[in-house]
Amino acid sequence: MSAALALVTGGAGFIGSNLVRALLERGHRVRVLDNFSTGLRGNLLELADDVEVVEGDLRSYERVHTAVRGVEVVFHQGALGSVPRSVQDPLTSSAVNVEGTLNVLLAARDEGVRRVVAASSSSVYGDGGTFPRVESQAANPISPYAVAKLAAERFCVTFWRVYGLETVALRYFNVFGPRQDPGSQYAAVVPLFIRAIAAGEPVTIHGDGEQSRDFTYVSNVVDANLLAADADGAAGTVLNVAAGGSETVSTLAETIGRLLGKPVSREHTPPRPGDVLQSWADVTLARATIGYEPSVGFEQGLRLTIDHLERRAS
Numbered sequence: 001m002s003a004a005l006a007l008v009t010g011g012a013g014f015i016g017s018n019l020v021r022a023l024l025e026r027g028h029r030v031r032v033l034d035n036f037s038t039g040l041r042g043n044l045l046e047l048a049d050d051v052e053v054v055e056g057d058l059r060s061y062e063r064v065h066t067a068v069r070g071v072e073v074v075f076h077q078g079a080l081g082s083v084p085r086s087v088q089d090p091l092t093s094s095a096v097n098v099e100g101t102l103n104v105l106l107a108a109r110d111e112g113v114r115r116v117v118a119a120s121s122s123s124v125y126g127d128g129g130t131f132p133r134v135e136s137q138a139a140n141p142i143s144p145y146a147v148a149k150l151a152a153e154r155f156c157v158t159f160w161r162v163y164g165l166e167t168v169a170l171r172y173f174n175v176f177g178p179r180q181d182p183g184s185q186y187a188a189v190v191p192l193f194i195r196a197i198a199a200g201e202p203v204t205i206h207g208d209g210e211q212s213r214d215f216t217y218v219s220n221v222v223d224a225n226l227l228a229a230d231a232d233g234a235a236g237t238v239l240n241v242a243a244g245g246s247e248t249v250s251t252l253a254e255t256i257g258r259l260l261g262k263p264v265s266r267e268h269t270p271p272r273p274g275d276v277l278q279s280w281a282d283v284t285l286a287r288a289t290i291g292y293e294p295s296v297g298f299e300q301g302l303r304l305t306i307d308h309l310e311r312r313a314s
């Protein structure tokens with residue numbers, strides 16, 4: 001991608017703000033569309049002079065269209081994440097994640113955007129089937145969030161087929177790293193565990209802790225987005241983006257405890273509806289299609305995340 005204008009929807013969020021930094025480092029001009037519902041203004045604070053911010057809601061075609069004008073590539077990261085949030089409020093989850101994506105695709109089509117790279121989710125695989133997950137497997141979503149991400153992903157593929165708009169949908173697997181918010185009611189497991197263990201508090205484990213995840217450090221996801229924006233022959237594809245390994249939630253807690261040099265105590269609660277039991281990706285297709293290679297593994301990623309938090313605290 002040349003030093004053209006890129007739009008990052010959800011650019012104030014965890015993954016979006018990491019992507020914004022990477023794009024700026026590569027000399028791109030960057031615009032962000034965000035309504036700051038789960039994203040934090042602080043994530044863009046030190047970049048305020050370098051990033052144009054369009055404050056607005058993905059559910060408004062007019063705001064999305066304004067944000068897309070003059071853009072070469074859209075990195076669509078904006079969404080309402082979290083399976084439990086979607087179980088609480090499936091209507092809003094669907095409106096933001098499905099209609100919001102449709103607005104992005106329509107505006108991109110109407111404005112002649114070269115390519116849309118959109119964030120999908122490993123949750124579309126649901127439960128059952130074989131591991132590691134390959135893209136040719138049938139999706140079997142078991143939460144409203146997963147259904148919405150699957151619908152959004154299919155709209156991406158359809159816009160390529162019907163309108164010739166180049167799209168790439170990336171199925172992220174449990175992403176973690178700097179700027180992931182531990183503060184919300186729906187926070188992800190890695191920042192919650194780091195915060196609890198560092199403070200000497202028990203971690204809350206839903207179920208027995210043997211559920212597994214392909215924990216993926218955020219720089220791998222940023223790399224995948226940058227590659228997906230430019231790779232020849234990638235239009236219309238749906239690709240797993242992960243570290244390509246599988247760790248249990250219990251191992252996650254133990255590893256964080258070891259890296260922090262702190263003991264880990266656990267509180268168990270019942271499993272949550274909508275949560276899958278296992279998750280583990282095969283990234284062969286992403287390797288072949290966009291040249292993706294996960295360069296930071298599970299433990300190294302946790303160390304980098306903890307280092308970042310400690311630098312911020314000091």
Ligand SMILES: NC(=O)c1ccc[n+]([C@@H]2O[C@H](COP(=O)([O-])OP(=O)(O)OC[C@H]3O[C@@H](n4cnc5c(N)ncnc54)[C@H](O)[C@@H]3O)[C@@H](O)[C@H]2O)c1
Nearest residue numbers: 010012013014015035036037038039057058078079119175
């Ligand atoms: N974090 C993960 O493990 C993970 C895994 C799979 C997929 N994803 C996907 O990656 C993307 C980024 O997730 P994240 O973890 O950075 O979440 P995040 O909540 O930190 O970021 C989402 C951003 O979207 C913005 N947003 C939400 N609703 C909006 C709306 N209606 N209008 C405009 N902006 C809105 C939020 O304010 C926030 O800045 C999402 O599409 C998510 O579904 C994340």
